[in-house]
Amino acid sequence: MKLNSADVRIPESSVSVYDAIFRRRNVKEFAPEPVSRETLERLFSAAIWAPNHRLTDPTRFFAVRKGSAMRKRIAAAAWQSTYDGVANPNPEQKRRSADASRDRVLNAPAMVYVYSLGGDNEEVTRENYATSCCAIQNMALAAVAEGLRIDWSTGGLTRIPGLAGILGADEAWTMVGVVFFGRSAAAPNTRRRPHSEVVTWLE
Numbered sequence: 001m002k003l004n005s006a007d008v009r010i011p012e013s014s015v016s017v018y019d020a021i022f023r024r025r026n027v028k029e030f031a032p033e034p035v036s037r038e039t040l041e042r043l044f045s046a047a048i049w050a051p052n053h054r055l056t057d058p059t060r061f062f063a064v065r066k067g068s069a070m071r072k073r074i075a076a077a078a079w080q081s082t083y084d085g086v087a088n089p090n091p092e093q094k095r096r097s098a099d100a101s102r103d104r105v106l107n108a109p110a111m112v113y114v115y116s117l118g119g120d121n122e123e124v125t126r127e128n129y130a131t132s133c134c135a136i137q138n139m140a141l142a143a144v145a146e147g148l149r150i151d152w153s154t155g156g157l158t159r160i161p162g163l164a165g166i167l168g169a170d171e172a173w174t175m176v177g178v179v180f181f182g183r184s185a186a187a188p189n190t191r192r193r194p195h196s197e198v199v200t201w202l203e
């Protein structure tokens with residue numbers, strides 16, 4: 001089944017595209033306030049309209065509900081994987097890092113793993129991955145419109161041993177990241193090189 005672009009219902013928002021682009025920040029701290037399933041559905045509806053060469057619909061999302069058995073299972077696996085991965089031999093330090101990983105998983109109001117499907121060749125696989133990154137950015141911008149922030153990570157939580165099996169993902173898919181969502185009062189400072197330094201105007 002394919003959705004027809006002519007039938008899309010656009011959620012109302014007073015946040016402009018430029019507001020969303022310039023106000024988006026990757027945050028690490030979330031208020032405990034829940035993110036409703038309805039809100040997440042709107043973010044997913046934005047995600048799937050990422051540009052997509054060949055219309056391969058390559059992105060797969062695993063939304064892990066807060067408080068669910070699956071969230072607890074991933075948290076336990078994250079604890080172990082962090083504990084095993086910490087280079088510092090001090091067991092107290094290892095435990096602190098492992099606890100932090102576990103709590104990050106348990107406490108986030110919303111948590112979504114994102115994978116990208118492989119194509120028949122490297123070119124299509126790369127195009128699919130580009131689409132999946134755009135899908136996450138669509139979610140990040142829609143999240144701003146919803147008064148939310150995201151944390152997109154390709155860190156240790158995406159490298160938990162056996163993760164694909166736990167989620168029910170195909171081992172061959174490419175991990176695009178784990179994305180946390182929630183309300184956040186954090187306003188982290190961030191920087192970019194000015195566009196004048198990275199744009200070449202050609203005549």
Ligand SMILES: Cc1cc2nc3c(=O)[nH]c(=O)nc-3n(C[C@H](O)[C@H](O)[C@H](O)COP(=O)(O)O)c2cc1C
Binds near residue numbers: 024026027152153191
């Ligand atoms: C593909 C990707 C992977 C990322 N992985 C991590 C990560 O593993 N750990 C982390 O702290 N931040 C991660 N981030 C967030 C970036 O660190 C963040 O975007 C950067 O600090 C700039 O902040 P800003 O996006 O709010 O401007 C990731 C961002 C992207 C796009």
